[in-house]
Amino acid sequence: MSAPPLDDHPVPHRGGVGRYLAVWAALIAFTAVTVAAARLQLPGGWALAVALAIAAVKSALVALFFMHLWDHGGANRLVLATSLFFVALLMGLVLADNATRFPLANPPTEATLRFMPPGPDPVAPAPPARR
Amino acid sequence: MSTSSEHVAHHFPDLETQAHAARLGMWLFLATEILLFAGLFTAYALYRMLFPSAFAGASGLIDTRMGALNTVVLITSSLTVALAYHFSRQGRGRAAAALLLATIALAGVFLVVKYVEYAHHIGAGHLPGRYYRYPALDVPGAAMFFTLYFLMTGLHGIHVVAGMGVLAWLAAGAWRGSYGGEYSTPLELGGMYWHLVDLVWIFLFPLLYLI
């Protein structure tokens, strides 16, 4: 097996002022789009999905062109991809925990508070005075 | 390949390898920044999942126009810092310094807007955790939204202030002509840091202001 392709070969920066301006214009345009999309009040999880998709496109533009990942590949791209993978891992398994728990094991929410008996909590002690 | 430059440290074979090492090191540092913010984004995701309506209501208390304005300001500052690097590589140090000063000015605008927002929220009682005083939205999770709002924008703001310091130092160097076509690595790395500050805001804006 040959060496893993982890080292990149630096290439001179291509493109110029024009490319930076085009990326900037696209970023401004996407900002307008995301504000407009929020006004639409999309149902369910779609508002979040659309907003995050637009944010992902914007950040990809910044990373690829402002931060030159388009020109410098190899290990640098691997570092960014790995860090994003671990962000997804952390978030995914934490959310999976709370989403699949017995609901009353989560912090009290609007959905679970109605199960609480009226009156003072018989189990939990009163919070300390300093808080 | 240039091996004669005074910028090559003794343990590197040439400037190209050194620039590559610096860039890779900077990306690793940015990865640590991403994972630093990841802790807060995870907390946000969790509490948003638990308190969907409270987060929607609390998000409505934040002025979208302010957030949009700051987004435009930060994106533009990213452009100016990218252009500064571009001009520095062409040997136009003075132009680069001017663009870096413009970036610092835009960062200042960002902080002023942020200050106006903070002052409004503090006055209105939109405060974190046990300091929350806003009877019109008294549901579980509303205070948590503002806890996260202040923690996330606060940590981001600290990065903005630190970035301004870095940019000022780079602007001084560019004005003196320390950087050029052969060696603009500090400017490149400082720029990357500033773009990361922008990247974080690109996600904070929709999550806190829009939805």
Add this chain to the structure above:
Amino acid sequence: MAPRGGAWSWLTTRDHKRIGIMYLVLTSAMLALGGFYAMAIRMELLTPGPTVMEAQTYNRMFTLHGVIMILLFMIPAIPGIFTNFFLPLMIGARDVAFPRLNLFSVYLYLAGALIAVYGMIQGGADTGWTFYTPYSTTTVTKVWPILLGGFTLGMASIVTGLNFIVTVHTLRAPGLTWMRLPLFVWSSYATSVIQVLATPVLGITLLLVAVENVFGFGVFDPARGGDPVLFQHLFWFYSHPAVYIMVLPAMGVVSEVLQAFARRNVFGYKAVAFSSLGIAFVGFFTWGHHLFTSGQSAVDAGIFGVLTMFVGVFTAIKVFNWTATLYRGSISFQTPFAYAIAFIFFVVFGGMTGVALATVALDVHWQDTYFVVAHFHFIMVGGTLTGFLAALHYWWPKMTGRMYSEKWGLVAAVFIFLGFNFTFVPQYLLGNAGMPRRYYSYPERFWALNVASSAGASVLAMGFVIVLAYLLLSLKYGPRAAANPWGSRGYEWMTPTPPPPENFLGQPTYPRPAHDYREAHPGQEGH
């Protein structure tokens, strides 16, 4: 290292070898301090009920023992000392990629240690090194300096790891390809990846706890909608992979030592190299096994339980390959080799109990008992500390230019091996019988085993005192070391002793794989 220049030249040095020595001095001092707290704990547990200290003092002692041993010794020790000193020598580099950052990491470490010591002088925290909420956010003890110290030490750790990754990528000598890197370099690389990716999450978590402790924003407070289990998720997202930050470098040391003292190239180079990356990767998928009884959902518990067992697969790959390396080797049983063999014994024992603990149903019985304490001490003391001692003895001649007493080396190794077993095997039994960890007192039926454990701890401490004594004496009276006293064919032994300031006289070349002993043993097949 040849003495040159004064104290100032040491404090401002950018030479990775001197920085390694500085880490050796600092982390050894911390090992002694942490060991002092360990002995204090064992002293207190010598009898049921109060023995030598108050319950509150005891709580601070075990907290400081954990914080110091983990954050100030286990995590920085092998990377800070041995990776710093030997990684550039092994890959033919004149220094690490960022020498100034390297020096900066020493000062970050020192600052973190001083902040933590300030917290100790102010009374110290009593939360345990895990800082679990809600106790850590409500305790009146000085928890914030310890948290801030931990944050600073995390930065030092990140800087070190970042430096090594870039060094391996950019400064390998011409002709030294990835598949020829010494195995210590592979395991150090895997360690660095964990340091860079996991530590920032600990950083933000400690900051959040400090903010909670001082301001009470309620991120982890159920009364304000917070989830304390979120803290445990964030904390263990770092602190479980941190176990691999501690043990992976030791595994690399063992790979080097076994090859050198068995006079045999490692069996299955690629398997050993890639299993380091495998442990680093899978290590990130296991943190939830600390939360089995904390209210985590059964779905997550099942996922984490199964994924945890994969660590056992990768560790077993290493153990089998190490054993196969010894087969038909020409073994010389010297001190470093003794520690390497002890390492394998302890890690197999500790690893197997780890697989048992990963089983959710069994963990419910063992959670927070001395069984867990014994398990992780088998990995951390039996694994990391033994690997540290193997590295210290193997590389001492190259680092100091002196030979230590081989006879006393083996004597101390026997003390440490026996003392360790007498300390921690009783703790397995205690835990299985139901003795909870971190308790100040215990019923009388646990007395005998606690006395055995405390007695074993004294033997273990005695072993360390012997090591300290003969190593310090060797600095003054030890015979001068040759460039390669073990006849090792590791790359780091190709440079003179002590290594010159820029590591090599001329550009080193790498015509053969590291630890290629085939010339000496013509009958031996390569891997």
